[in-house]
Amino acid sequence: MRILVIEDDLHLADNLRNALEKERYSVDVCHDGESGLFHIKEYPLDMAVIDLGLPKLDGIQLIKQARAAEVNIPILILTARDRWQDKVEGLDAGADDYLTKPFHVEELIARCNALIRRSAGQSNPEIAIGPIRLNTRSQQVWVNDAEMSLTAYEYKVLEYLMVNPQKVISKAELTEHIYDQDFDLDSNVIEVFVLRLRKKLDPSGELNPVETLRGRGYRLKTQW
Incomplete structure (x- = not known):
């Protein structure tokens, strides 16, 4: 944010x-x-x-x-x-x-x-989408009640996706909202953060929690 x-x-x-x-x-x-x-x-x-x-x-x-x-x-x-x-x-x-x-x-x-x-229409600090729960106050994340350890930027990416459910978020939009104005907006590090996030949230590769819409961006899966 x-x-x-x-x-x-x-x-x-x-x-x-x-x-x-x-x-x-x-x-x-x-x-x-x-x-x-x-x-x-x-x-x-x-x-x-x-x-x-x-x-x-x-x-x-x-x-x-x-x-x-x-x-x-x-x-x-x-x-x-x-x-x-x-x-x-x-x-x-x-x-x-x-x-x-x-x-x-x-x-x-x-x-x-x-x-x-x-x-964002969230009166409660805890957001739950499918098996994923995120607390914006404590900045903790759980998947199926197991707490996940995320880096600062992995957390920022997930938080932004979760407060914008069903919205397709472009790489440029994600970059602009998780970095300050001095960051190089042409960087492709967002792809790296999303890849790491997928592996941590879904190590078995069964859930596909973060969808990629080719040429458009990313969207958090809301139908499970």
Whole structure:
């Protein structure tokens, strides 16, 4: 999953990037409203964390313009303002939730997880498709109740496929959602991750959990 952080406090932005990356998110960072608006409109994202007090373009206007451009990803606003009117204004502009500074990073991560689950139609952190169960909170995976050991990127690929059931996901889309903006999008490592994932989820080769649709991409099998 790919999150954009728009925060002009460089230290806080770095802390948020590090914390979210430890949770296996791919993180892009912008430090002003203008670059943040460009990024949120031009790049495929799963969520944005936006500070209200941004230079060049404040967070409220950024959110309004993003929503006007039909950017529908979840948005969590950060604010140092303690007036309830400011929080209401942010939500009315199109944000989905807010945190008041200072805050605990653990709470921000929990809210990000919840917003992404909600946007995918998943109120429960555990997703079950066929014999595969995945917990987005603990990042554990089971097949037929046996826990699997996945690398960070194998997990990211499986999570993205499971929160988008029945959708055909191209290699380009997978790459864009599991890596940050600095990654070489022409890389073929996605094929390697999918191959490893298949072997771990289905060592006997009987289930075929990840289907390949030639020339189109991958899809998680939903009929068992």
